[in-house]
Amino acid sequence: MSDQQPIHIVPPVNSLRMVRTLMLVTALCGGLIVAVWQITLPAIAANKKVVLERSVRALIPNAAQIVEYDVSDKGVTPGKGDPAAGVVRFYAAYDKDGKLDAIAAEGGARGYSDTVRVLYGYRQACECIFGIQVTQMRETPGIGDKIITDPAFLKNFEKLDVSLSPDMKSLFNAVKTVKHGTKQFGWEIDAISGATITSKAVGRGINDSAKHLLPLLIPHLEKLGKGEGGREKGKTLGSALSIPFPLPPSLFPSEGETA
Amino acid sequence: MSRSVIQASNMEQLLEGIWEQNPLFVMALGMCPALAVTVSAFNALGMGLATTFVLICSCTLISMLRHFIPKEVRIATYIVIIATFVTLVDYIIQAVSLALYEALGAFIQLIVVNCIILGRVESHAAKNPPLSALVNALGMGIGFTIGLFALGSVREILGAGKLFGISLFGEHFQPWVVMVLPPGGFFVLGLWLLFFAWLAKRKEQRPLIHAGDEAIMALRATTEKGARHGA
Numbered sequence: 486m487s488d489q490q491p492i493h494i495v496p497p498v499n500s501l502r503m504v505r506t507l508m509l510v511t512a513l514c515g516g517l518i519v520a521v522w523q524i525t526l527p528a529i530a531a532n533k534k535v536v537l538e539r540s541v542r543a544l545i546p547n548a549a550q551i552v553e554y555d556v557s558d559k560g561v562t563p564g565k566g567d568p569a570a571g572v573v574r575f576y577a578a579y580d581k582d583g584k585l586d587a588i589a590a591e592g593g594a595r596g597y598s599d600t601v602r603v604l605y606g607y608r609q610a611c612e613c614i615f616g617i618q619v620t621q622m623r624e625t626p627g628i629g630d631k632i633i634t635d636p637a638f639l640k641n642f643e644k645l646d647v648s649l650s651p652d653m654k655s656l657f658n659a660v661k662t663v664k665h666g667t668k669q670f671g672w673e674i675d676a677i678s679g680a681t682i683t684s685k686a687v688g689r690g691i692n693d694s695a696k697h698l699l700p701l702l703i704p705h706l707e708k709l710g711k712g713e714g715g716r717e718k719g720k721t722l723g724s725a726l727s728i729p730f731p732l733p734p735s736l737f738p739s740e741g742e743t744a
Numbered sequence: 745m746s747r748s749v750i751q752a753s754n755m756e757q758l759l760e761g762i763w764e765q766n767p768l769f770v771m772a773l774g775m776c777p778a779l780a781v782t783v784s785a786f787n788a789l790g791m792g793l794a795t796t797f798v799l800i801c802s803c804t805l806i807s808m809l810r811h812f813i814p815k816e817v818r819i820a821t822y823i824v825i826i827a828t829f830v831t832l833v834d835y836i837i838q839a840v841s842l843a844l845y846e847a848l849g850a851f852i853q854l855i856v857v858n859c860i861i862l863g864r865v866e867s868h869a870a871k872n873p874p875l876s877a878l879v880n881a882l883g884m885g886i887g888f889t890i891g892l893f894a895l896g897s898v899r900e901i902l903g904a905g906k907l908f909g910i911s912l913f914g915e916h917f918q919p920w921v922v923m924v925l926p927p928g929g930f931f932v933l934g935l936w937l938l939f940f941a942w943l944a945k946r947k948e949q950r951p952l953i954h955a956g957d958e959a960i961m962a963l964r965a966t967t968e969k970g971a972r973h974g975a
Contacts, residue, residue: 503817510809510821514828521832528839536842599849623849627921 540618541576541589544606548578548586554709556701561709573698577709578606585710588702591620592694596686599623601632603690605642607699609706612648613671614691622683629683638677638684646671647695649703656696662688754879761883768891769940773860777851778892779929785908788896790844791851792889794837798829798855799881799888803869807877810870822865823856830855860888891936898932899923 541551553564557572568574575590586608593602602621605614619633632638650657658672662685668675676684767773774795782788802825806813813821834852837845845852855861864884869877900906903923905913922928 498816499814503814506813506821507817507824510813510824514824517828518831521835525835525839529835532839532842621846623846625925627919627924 536620540604540620541578544589544604544616544618545578545587547580549581550579550583551589552577552579556698556705558701561702561705573694573701575698575702585706587615588706590694590698592690592692593621594686594689594693596622597624597629597680597682601683601686601690603687605691605695607647607695609703611644612646614642614645614647614695617642617687617691619687624680624683629680631677631680632683632687635677638675641668641674644671645674645691647691647699649699653703654700656692656699660688660692660695754876757876757880758883758886761880761885762887762890765884766887766891766940767860767884768888768895769936771860772937773863774858774888775933776854777858778895779926779933781848781851782892782896782899782929782932783903783924784847784900784906785893785897786844787847788892789889790837790841791848792885792892794833794848794852795855795858795860795888796882796885797833797836798826798858799861799864799885800878801829801832802826802861803864803877803881804874806865807869807872807874813870818870819862819866822862822870826861826865827856860884894936895929895932898935899928902932903928 538551542548545551553574553576555562555564555568555572555574564574573590575588577585578587578589580586588607588609589604590607591602591604593600595601600621601619601624604618604620606616607613608615617639622630622632624630624632645660646658647660648657649655656672658670660672660674662674662676662681663669664681665676665678674684674688761767765771768775768778777791777795781791802822805825806822809821830853833855834845837848837852864881868880872880897907900908901912902920903925904919905911905917911917920928923932
């Protein structure tokens with residue numbers, strides 16, 4: 486009686502065929518991705534620009550011209566591409582007479598679900614923030630999204646003190662979100678009861694951005710006001726002037742709106 | 745096989761994906777996006793269409809290449825192809841609507857790991873000709889989209905009093921916010937699953953009821969006949 490087990494012959498693996506298939510498939514897929522990227526790139530850039538323009542325009546409705554700049558230790562340069570590390574992007578809004586009216590910049594901090602990004606407006610006359618626009622957030626509908634709709638919360642940003650210290654190197658008082666009902670000073674933000682984490686994210690986002698931007702920017706504000714500092718070379722937010730006013734509903738509906 | 749038979753079988757495959765083998769309510773696949781992005785009807789439709797696009801394109805391409813892909817590297821090849829179409833749909837959604845892109849968030853990229861797609865590719869597209877793979881993928885895609893829409897519309901109506909952003913009940917409606925929060929997803933999904941289970945149960949019982957009716961009729965007829973003879 487034989488005790489032999491049947492022998493299974495495993496066919497040899499053709500490595501070359503596998504490599505060839507993977508190479509061809511990845512080349513085909515790579516080509517497809519590049520082609521679609523090239524086709525959709527202008528539309529994506531235009532969409533992003535429209536969202537940004539709407540936010541800047543909603544923040545500074547009377548601006549006649551809005552120009553994009555970058556500021557770093559080296560000074561103010563026209564805004565180009567994505568800002569590198571240490572460079573802060575901002576938007577200078579000019580009135581009809583060509584005088585610098587206000588500055589807008591974006592800040593962001595981690596909220597309850599995701600990063601909350603806020604565009605804030607700054608005027609040198611009051612050394613304060615005069616308004617905000619939420620550009621990105623995925624907070625809980627009905628709770629965290631109150632940062633867009635709650636009038637009492639938005640009142641915090643009508644004149645939020647961001648004055649610089651005498652050495653012009655930092656904010657005199659850091660912007661801080663405090664517990665609902667305990668606001669005492671001009672640099673404090675009264676949190677929304679029940680949405681403290683989101684309120685704090687707004688405060689932190691503004692503080693982190695302003696403490697970098699303002700010490701770099703304020704020495705150059707006079708030049709910018711006179712139309713120097715590369716204003717002619719600065720990138721005007723193209724169709725900003727053609728956006729009808731009052732503004733159409735934001736392209737960035739909050740979750741509360743979409744829900 | 746005649747042409748009409750092929751067409752009939754394609755039609756069956758299409759309807760199977762939409763109803764009998766609905767990926768969401770019958771097979772309970774793709775639950776992650778189904779619960780996470782269906783806070784509104786618009787988001788649900790967007791997610792459903794994006795998944796359908798990836799399903800159709802991947803299944804058709806893989807079916808076309810099925811004789812060239814060695815068995816040993818098939819999963820890697822499928823994933824590369826699926827990931828490619830997910831990247832394409834990502835760009836396309838960004839170009840069409842940034843609002844939708846923001847609302848769907850990471851779930852667009854996560855279509856890559858949606859088990860409906862890999863399941864369809866492995867169990868059907870890799871073994872069937874392109875037309876059959878396309879029809880099967882289309883059926884599954886439509887079924888998934890209908891499933892997401894059923895969730896999204898109910899959640900939006902109850903949780904915000906709106907449908908596609910249009911207010912339905914006027915200013916005095918107090919939205920049932922929990923419905924647009926994660927627990928609401930589970931509640932609505934549970935109710936839909938209950939509904940489908942009830943339908944399935946009813947369908948099972950129907951032949952029995954019919955059989956019972958027929959037996960009663962036959963008995964009655966026999967009794968009447970017997971009575972007549974007796975008289």
